[in-house]
Amino acid sequence: MKHSHYTFIYLIFFLWASCSKDKDITNENEAELNVNNVSNISENPGLILGSWNLNKNNSSQNSDKSDTDCKAINIHFLEDNAFYLSYLEKRIKGKYEIINSDSLNLLIGSDIIGNVSKIDVTENTISFLLEINNECKQSYTGEKYFRIHQFIWEILNDYYLWQEEVPNLSDDIKPVGSAKYKELIESYPEPEAFFESLKHQDDKYSSISSNYEDIENSIKGIDANNGLEFILSRYGSDDSILGVVTYILEGSDAATKDIKRGDIFTGVDGQKLNLSNYRELLFGDNLNYTLNMAELSNNLLVPNGKNIELTKTEEFQSNPIQINKIIESGDKKIGYLMYNQFADGFDDDLNDVFSDFQSNQINELILDLRYNGGGLVRSAVNLAGMITGQFNGEVFAKYLWNRKLTAYFNSDPESFSDNLRVNFTDKLDDGAAINSLNLNQVYIITSGRSASASELVVNGLSPYINVIQVGDNTYGKNVGGPAALYDYIDNNRxxxxxxxxxxxxxxxxxxxxxxxxxxxxxxxxxxxxxxxxDLTNMGTLGESSEPLLALALNHIIQESSRYKIKKPLFPLENMIDDPKFIQKRSLSTLKDFPPLKLN
Incomplete structure (x- = not known):
């Protein structure tokens, strides 16, 4: 790997990395606004796609002296008709709607907040008149911005697990700016499309975000949330989707409404849910929606006339410790913990739970990870130390990198030991002692929603103690990577x-x-x-009669008749990887790596 600069890898969700800022790849030619030579964006909407850096056009023929400057610096048009606009020292996101050959409206929700008119695109330049209702109006000339492309390509070329298997990430394409590189990016003016073009065919997990604050908040379990946790599943012979409530978050809007675990919905705001509309209806920018509820009747899903209005609270932070309790049966003291995300900032709370288990001298533990999609490696390692305690300093997990990074880390395995493996620990990051149970056996409840860091706990503990898995197969995410790789411009990050x-x-x-x-x-x-x-028998979480918990208890107590386990009539299958689950199925760490000289 040849670089003329230092690169940092900074592990944050999985890993944070950096690259230095090289010279932007842009077209030097500028196009002035020419109303007689307008591009037809109705016939060719792809002309406007991409990120455009803007400069105010001061020519008298394009601006009135009374116009208020929008101070716009960048506008970004995406293939899904989304736009981002940076103006007046703020950044907004919305949808755009092409209305004729040279104009489009800008919308946030259903409200038109402005328009872009007199659009003219020539190769890598654009010019237009921007007007934001009741705020500003100004003409701009812009150049297509390819720095994001450069950032994407350099990161993937250095760090991507499948770099050697993707021809367009070959070192033969270097340096950035070469004829091969320019040919590569010409077909993908939009950064998102360029990123997707470089992914390996087996890669289901790598992603790109235009706003890293969303990623940083997700690490902490912070998002716009109404408190309703659910799983979506396909049903019937078409593209229909149902949602089943799995649990309600404490202190949320849903906690105040007449809705509970096991309730089913098949519509939102009067529209039947399907594969084409569920993302916009449930995971769009709207903070409010109404669920149209349904029920099973004679083996059929039918609307029951019940509608539940829900409102999302912005920057809502959920506690991943859903339930913790002690179940006593004969001479057995059984600790039960439902933990729903390895989120940042909750390890002390988790340690307090294990302190309570310690003081009550539990001799069995049931760890419920059925809805835990993943999170921080650090929290997973700490949890493993709380369950055990007798393996401090031994290898819990290993990182297997691509050939470039493997060779680099193995060149000095002592210095880069933290890059190659993570060990059991007896202390939290703040130095507090971990409350360990020193167990030689643990029951772990799993489902198809147990992913990444949850699977790390199961797999990491298995060589050391008896891990008894209960429930369904886990998701199967055995790869990790950064939640956020940033475009750093210097060695100070x-x-x-x-x-x-x-x-x-x-x-x-x-x-x-x-x-x-x-x-x-x-x-x-x-x-x-x-x-x-089972859709017909979800049970109450934490109650001994809840089917998956009952199955674990029967195995511990060895009384098969203690809790009756029924065969599922409507098993929860054909689950959909919705945007919220995709965001959570992570394997991350906040640990800094030392600077790497990628020679």
């Missing part, structure tokens, strides 16, 4: 002020101390402990 893009690419396989990492199809319970959740 200064983020590029010209854009807010970050990428999350898979950079390593996650293996246990015995080098096992081949669980892309999920980790499976033994046959007698396999059970899928």
């Amino acid at each position: 200064t983020k590029n002020p010209d854009h807010t893009y970050a990428i999350s690419c898979m950079t390593f396989y996650s293996a246990n101390s015995q080098d096992f990492y081949n669980y892309a199809d999920g980790l499976a319970p033994q046959e007698e402990l396999k059970l899928t959740e």
Whole structure:
């Protein structure tokens, strides 16, 4: 790997990396606004796609002296008709709607907030008149901005797990700016499309975000949330979708409404849910929606006339410790913990739970990770230390990188030991002692929504203690990578002020101390402990009669008649990877890496 600069890898969700800012790849030619030579964006909407850096056009023929300057610096048009606009020292996101050959409206929700007119595009330049209702009006000339492309390509070329298997990431394309590189980016003016073009065919996880603050908030479990947690599933012979409520977050809007675990909905705002509309209806920018509820009747899903209005609270932070309790049966003291995300900032709370388990001298533990999509490696390691305690300093997990990084880290394995493996620990990051149970056996409840860091716990503990898995196969995410790779412009980790893009690419396989990492199809319970959740019998979480908990308790107590387990009538299958789950299925760490001289 040849670089003329220092690059940092900064592990944040999985890993944070950096690259230095090279010279932007832009077209030097400027196009002035010419109303007689207007591009037809109705016939060719692809002309406007991409990110455009803007300069105010001061020519008298284009601006009235009374116009208020929008101070716009960048506008970005995406293929899904979304736009981002930086103006008046703020950044907004919305949808655009082409209305004729040279004009489009800018919308936020259903409200038109402005328009772009007199659009003319010539190669890598654009000119137009921007007007934001009741705020400003100004003509601009812009150049297509390819720095984001450069950032994407350099990061993937250095760190991507499958770099050697993607021809367009070959070192032969270097240097950036070469004829091969220019040919590569010409077909993809939009950064998102360029990123997707570079992904390996087996890569289901790498992603790009135009706003890294969204990623940083997700690490902490912060988002716009109404408190309703649900799983979406396809049903019937068409593209219909149902949602089933899994649990309600404490202190949320949903906690105040007449809705509970096991309730089913098939519509939103009067529209039947399907594969084409569920993202916009449930995960769009709207803070309010109304669920149209349904129920099973004679083996059919039918609307029941009940409608539930819900409102999302912005920057809502959920506590991943959903339930913790002690169940006593005979001489057994059984700790039960439902933990729903390895989120930043909750390890002290988790340690307090294990302090309570310690003082009550539990002799069995049931760890419920059925809805835990992943999170921080650090929290997963801390949890493993709380369950055990007798393996401090031993290898919990290993990182298996691409050939470039493997060679680099192995060149000095002592200095880069933290890049190659993560060990059991007996202390939290703040130095507090971990409250360890020193168990030699643990029951872990899993489902198809147990992913990434949850699977790391199962796989990492298995070489050391008896891990008894209960429920359904896990998701099968055996790879990790950065939640946020930033475009740093110097060795002080200064983020590029010209854009807010970050990428999350898979950079390593996650293996246990015995080098096992081949669980892309999920980790499976033994046959007698396999059970899928049932739409007709979801039960109450934390209650001994809840089917998956009951199955674990029966195995512990060895009284098969204690809790009756019914075969699922409507098993929760055909689950959809919705945007919220995709965001959570992470394997991350906040640990800094030392600077790497990529020679």
